[in-house]
Amino acid sequence: MSMSLDFPVDNPPTRYHPLTTQLPIKVATDAVSVRYGDKLALEDVSLEIPDRAVTACIGPSGCGKSTFLRCLNRMNDTIDTARVSGSIRIDSEEVNGRDVDPVVLRARVGMVFQKPNPFPKSIYENVAYGPRIHGLAETKAELDHIVETSLIKAGLWAEVADRLHHPGTSLSGGQQQRLVIARAIAVNPEVILMDEPCSALDPIATARIEELIDELRENYSLIIVTHSMAQAARVSQMTAFFHLGKLVEYGPTEEIFTNPLDQRTQDYITGRFG
Amino acid sequence: MQSSLFAVLALLVLTAVGFLIGRRRAVAAANGRASWLHSLPNYYGYYLALWTGLPAFILLALYGLFGASLVNTLALGELEREAAPLIREYEAQLARDPEYQALAEETLQIEAEALSARNEMFRAEREGGDAERYLRALGTLTAQRNEIAAERQARRDRVAVSVAARAPHTVPGVRARAGFEYWRAPSERRELFISDARALAFNEGLASRNTEEIRAAALALRPWEDLFRWSAAGVALALAVGGLAFARTRIRAGFRARDRVEGVIGLALMMTSAIAILTTLGIVFSLLFESIRFFASIDWRIHEFLFGLHWSPQIAIRADQVGQSGAFGAVPLFAGTALITLIAMLVAAPIGLMAAIYLSEYASPRLRAWAKPALEILAGVPTVVYGFFALLTVGPFLRQVAMMLGYEDAVTQSALSAGLVMGVMIIPFVSSLSDDVINAVPQALRDGSYAMGATKSETVRHVVFPAALPGIVGALLLAVSRAVGETMIVVMAAGQGANLTANPLESVTTITVQIVMLLTGDQEFDSPKTLSAFALGLVLFIMTLILNIIALRVVQRFRERYE
Ligand SMILES: Nc1ncnc2c1ncn2[C@@H]1O[C@H](COP(=O)(O)OP(=O)(O)OP(=O)(O)O)[C@@H](O)[C@H]1O
Ligand SMILES: [Mg+2]
Numbered sequence: 001m002s003m004s005l006d007f008p009v010d011n012p013p014t015r016y017h018p019l020t021t022q023l024p025i026k027v028a029t030d031a032v033s034v035r036y037g038d039k040l041a042l043e044d045v046s047l048e049i050p051d052r053a054v055t056a057c058i059g060p061s062g063c064g065k066s067t068f069l070r071c072l073n074r075m076n077d078t079i080d081t082a083r084v085s086g087s088i089r090i091d092s093e094e095v096n097g098r099d100v101d102p103v104v105l106r107a108r109v110g111m112v113f114q115k116p117n118p119f120p121k122s123i124y125e126n127v128a129y130g131p132r133i134h135g136l137a138e139t140k141a142e143l144d145h146i147v148e149t150s151l152i153k154a155g156l157w158a159e160v161a162d163r164l165h166h167p168g169t170s171l172s173g174g175q176q177q178r179l180v181i182a183r184a185i186a187v188n189p190e191v192i193l194m195d196e197p198c199s200a201l202d203p204i205a206t207a208r209i210e211e212l213i214d215e216l217r218e219n220y221s222l223i224i225v226t227h228s229m230a231q232a233a234r235v236s237q238m239t240a241f242f243h244l245g246k247l248v249e250y251g252p253t254e255e256i257f258t259n260p261l262d263q264r265t266q267d268y269i270t271g272r273f274g
Numbered sequence: 275m276q277s278s279l280f281a282v283l284a285l286l287v288l289t290a291v292g293f294l295i296g297r298r299r300a301v302a303a304a305n306g307r308a309s310w311l312h313s314l315p316n317y318y319g320y321y322l323a324l325w326t327g328l329p330a331f332i333l334l335a336l337y338g339l340f341g342a343s344l345v346n347t348l349a350l351g352e353l354e355r356e357a358a359p360l361i362r363e364y365e366a367q368l369a370r371d372p373e374y375q376a377l378a379e380e381t382l383q384i385e386a387e388a389l390s391a392r393n394e395m396f397r398a399e400r401e402g403g404d405a406e407r408y409l410r411a412l413g414t415l416t417a418q419r420n421e422i423a424a425e426r427q428a429r430r431d432r433v434a435v436s437v438a439a440r441a442p443h444t445v446p447g448v449r450a451r452a453g454f455e456y457w458r459a460p461s462e463r464r465e466l467f468i469s470d471a472r473a474l475a476f477n478e479g480l481a482s483r484n485t486e487e488i489r490a491a492a493l494a495l496r497p498w499e500d501l502f503r504w505s506a507a508g509v510a511l512a513l514a515v516g517g518l519a520f521a522r523t524r525i526r527a528g529f530r531a532r533d534r535v536e537g538v539i540g541l542a543l544m545m546t547s548a549i550a551i552l553t554t555l556g557i558v559f560s561l562l563f564e565s566i567r568f569f570a571s572i573d574w575r576i577h578e579f580l581f582g583l584h585w586s587p588q589i590a591i592r593a594d595q596v597g598q599s600g601a602f603g604a605v606p607l608f609a610g611t612a613l614i615t616l617i618a619m620l621v622a623a624p625i626g627l628m629a630a631i632y633l634s635e636y637a638s639p640r641l642r643a644w645a646k647p648a649l650e651i652l653a654g655v656p657t658v659v660y661g662f663f664a665l666l667t668v669g670p671f672l673r674q675v676a677m678m679l680g681y682e683d684a685v686t687q688s689a690l691s692a693g694l695v696m697g698v699m700i701i702p703f704v705s706s707l708s709d710d711v712i713n714a715v716p717q718a719l720r721d722g723s724y725a726m727g728a729t730k731s732e733t734v735r736h737v738v739f740p741a742a743l744p745g746i747v748g749a750l751l752l753a754v755s756r757a758v759g760e761t762m763i764v765v766m767a768a769g770q771g772a773n774l775t776a777n778p779l780e781s782v783t784t785i786t787v788q789i790v791m792l793l794t795g796d797q798e799f800d801s802p803k804t805l806s807a808f809a810l811g812l813v814l815f816i817m818t819l820i821l822n823i824i825a826l827r828v829v830q831r832f833r834e835r836y837e
Contacts, residue, residue: 075721075724075725104727117721119737129723129728133732187727
């Protein structure tokens, strides 16, 4: 895939950076807007998200971060009033295209939610859920293998190996969140979306998830929404700052945090509003 | 009447005054600064009003509940005591009357014979002997006994008249005769006597007789009634004033009126739930006692009742028929109930569940907005309407279909038609409850499944349905207990024959239907036939109780697993 260099220059102010040049672009959005009924929740968002890196979305509550994330795997389809316009490409394939099956797309773009939401099934069945419905495993042994590697990748295997058939809901909050991450990577997605994955967790569980995110970066393109500036700074390579439905500023995390171009970004990361 | 009205009004006024005084005094106690008080001033008002009104009203309520019967007991007790010489004389004369004694002997003998005939009959029935013969013998014995009983009654009446005639026509004499009449009367006549006396004494409705005795009883009632009425009103007012005075002294700035009022509210709420629970207990106990009477009347052959294959409770032709009895093997009823419930659930469970899934997962909000209420209207159709739908439309249709398929014995009233229509009746019940349950499944679970790339039906099958399962099981079990308890459709559509069959095209009968059959029409309430209805009711109650317990268990197990 070729790297496009024509970042919009003035609004939003995004910058060319060596980091992005080294990595191929995974997701590119162009003038994406979302309406819920009459309400414009996201306006004209254009950005390019690199592969094998973590992109953080930050911004005050209600600015449209979750809405943006849900565009990328067409979860907004499940909301009757939501209307999405603009173009979103993953590997140059149009996500909103008429012939794209959202069900197939969602297997490629995994999602982890703010509150861990394991299914009312065993740990094993939770992870096996995706592979089963997408027919990824021919035999029981293959399925076992997928479940095991997913749990290992999610850093949960050691804790649950001996109780795979206990209910997923019997785990602690942090374990549940890692279970849900294992569930998402079991179908071998290309992009993983995480909407405030640590907001329901304590600092220790948060640290584990952050470690995990850092490891997952090796293989996936990750996009996470977070309200913690520190977390964004720790785990992400790119940062997008949203405000009132608009993308205000997008660039390498280091620069956004040390030298923001926009006054609003400056105010937000220094804690003056939001 | 007026005096109690006056007392109630006075109490209301006092309560209001209590409220005002409480408020005023609380504000005064805080030197006019309401914020110094522990509670808002109104709470001090409520506190005082409660102390003023509550004990007094409780007393009045007790008087209203028990006052009249207490007065009756006291007044008529007085009269009965005055009738003691007459009663002694009456008993002495009967004891001296040889003919009367002979009749009593004869009655005892006939009853012993009837008892043995009855036992013979049961044996014959069990062992296949000539039960008919004993039945006929029983009939003759019954007739004889009734004749003798009438004769004895006539003799007693004659003696009573002659004894009463000896009492003088003075006030004490008439009072004695009133007491004597009351003493001799059987219980329902006693009630009539009292209500006539009350009618004359207090203008409570019309008296059916107006004799000297009743007038005497009325006069005896009055002083007691006055005493109780005035003392109740007086004590109530005294309680109100006392309560007011007492509570008033307790009001200080730091007094926790709000907590006290809260306590009374809690207590009142507890009492209402206690009423609900006690009513249930009362019903259960009455069922239990009547059932015990029934089991006693069939000589404690409970196993025969529970496992017997033959149900034909004989019709009691006359109230005092001796040893009348039938076969009380309830298995055909249990089987009929189970068959119809099964058919109904086979209809209602799949259709209701799928309707619920469609409504909650697939239907657009607009469709849902009118389809759900429309389904619930189905639940509002009176069951008797379903009943004649089953009887007039479904039954004949099924019969024709069965005949066309070569089943010649098909009847209109069949288990199948009752079960099908009952199933339709239960659909909205199942769908509405399951719909609520399915809607209660967190959206986060659905989102999680969709985000994995699952389709709608996969999400429903693998995530939503298992998550809602405990609730759905609960809904289905509730539907089963509805079906088990449903009566009207079965009365109309399933027939009354107590057939023991698994063929849905035959007519069957259920527990509820038999209860209706046993208790409708003119019946006396202590023949085994009527009492058996209570035993059936008890069985029904235990069955639904067990169903509910199982439902709770299942729900709990799933909860433990998934929460
Ligand atoms: N289903 C919906 N229907 C209508 N409006 C919605 C819906 N979901 C979100 N919105 C609106 O869209 C706007 C953006 O919401 P979004 O959830 O994307 O915010 P967010 O940035 O994720 O906020 P937070 O940080 O609080 O999660 C908000 O104003 C919200 O009220
Ligand atoms: Mg959000």
